[in-house]
Amino acid sequence: MELILAIGIGTLAGSGVWLLLRPRTFQVIIGLSLISYAVNLFIFSMGRLSVDKAPILASGIAEDPTRYADPVPQALVLTAIVIGFATTALFLVVLLASRGVTGTDHVDGQERET
């Protein structure tokens, strides 16, 4: 399970970085989204991977905490998803504005002269 997750995070992050460095704005935003998936999975995995463990204790019962998953990374990843989603949406607006104003989807607002 760890191996699959690690390969998944690595693939997402690698593809994301490659796309981020591409000259088209659409590639950049997809790259940023892929990196955000990789980062979110990474945050999630920081609570240790486990199967069939709930993150919430039943009230009033003192139980063995090893039977439960760490809730903090799950809370963190929720926050990170929301914030990442919002800022990516904002970036999308700027991207569209840039496309409209400059007439090109190059990140520098103009095509490179060849």
Place this chain on the structure above:
Amino acid sequence: MMGWDHLVVVPIILPLMAGTTMLLFDGRSRAFKAFISLAATVALVAVCIDLVATATTGRTASVYHLGNWPAPFAIVLVLDEFSALMVMVTSVLALASLIFSVARWHRAGVHFHPLFQFLVMGLNGAFLTGDLFNLFVFFEVMLAASYGLVLHGSGIVRIKAGLHYIAINLAASFLFLIGVSLIYGVAGTLNMVDLAEHLPSMSADDRTLIAVAAAVLGVAFLVKAGMWPLGFWLPTAYTAAAPPISAILAITSKVGIYVILRLSLLVFGADEAERFGADVLLYGGLATIVFGMAGVLAAQEAMRVASFTVVISSGTILAAVGANQAAVTAGALFYLVSSTLAISSLFLLIELLERGREFGADMLALTREAFGDPEEPEEESTVGTPLPATMALLSLAFIGCTTILAGIPPLSGFLGKFALLHGLFQPNGSTLSVTLSAGQWTFAALLILSSLASLIALVRTGIRSFWTSEEREVPRVGILEMVPLASLLLLCVALTIQAGPVMNYMEQTARALHSPAGYTQNKIVVTPVEHVSAGEHHDP
């Protein structure tokens, strides 16, 4: 006196409330929004003065438990001399640039005032919080608002610069998240003090992982601070943004520096022998100064010159942090305050000087046409009462900015640089030390050379705008625009006159930073305030 404890949270709550209230009204009620915004910011300055006073008298940092939950499990706000100082500078700059923009610039686009208040909230939160993930959240609040504000006024230059600004900051935010979660995965805590206390008892493997996490975090903060290989976005974004926005953004690049200073000293300790990453900061800062010098000399537009002074200021402070001595840090703090005030006033001043001849005015006219401004057409022609002797006042202000930024007597810029050099050569106060490392000698040399570069660049700008343009008209400057500019510079004069007490404060702050016992002491042991039982709950 129970109520006064809650003052710590006011710098976050107040802009939040003001910003959300303004969102309820549509874009046309601009005068009303300006009033709310101004009232909130004036109140904020008053609160911050009180916070600084509290921080000066308190022996240890005061801790505010949000929601009254116990410390390591929930988020705390921490007020010490350093955070109080930064919140104070933020609120003063916010007030100045807000008054300035009320005269004219807030009409250049929609939602100026809410975004401005959220920016202030994010800044204050980032300065006050004692929790790493909470720091991320406030960083994002600040960044999201600044994305909107950089685009304020629209136009092709801003959109192009904004695109780069947002892309690099989003990427940096992901690095921030990786660092924070890695720290949580290893240490099991995000509370800064808790982390500092756990670190010595960790195994060597875990410490390596923490160091990796800290390095990743550091890259994210250095992107914000604009250190050399990471800071190419900074001059373009600051040049393109509306001048009052650039004036407040001058403090956002200091947030990265604040966090680096706080975290590296708190978590890794001020071990004189080898502090984690100190060399990177020193040499990175030196490279940043060189980059800023080259930029300031090469820049043609005045706004670009001002943007590169931000880079020089960042580089100087980073190198001073890397020098890793309490005396140098004290000088760096003084320099931070005076250079930030001066850079902000330079941005405002340049807007006034360039008015009516460069793209700023054209762009403003264009966007106002686009957004439409039917209800106040008569204000098109004037910006309030034009002042007499405008040019004389403006040139006086320009001399002030130049002397501060170039670090020549008599104003506070000189004192800042002098304190830096003094701390470098006499770290213990009395004996002259000449056993400096090569990096520190270079730092001393670059401090003086960067003064020369700033002086040349600013004098050239001054000659161009005051002496060589015969045909241009005197810019129409309203009283509302002159007041914030003059107050920022007068604050620098006050810093110069009151240099003794201010420097004492900075030294006390630097000592506290370098021996963070006062910061750590209170945080964990203090339990939440006891709930007031029903019988006692009678307010007179």
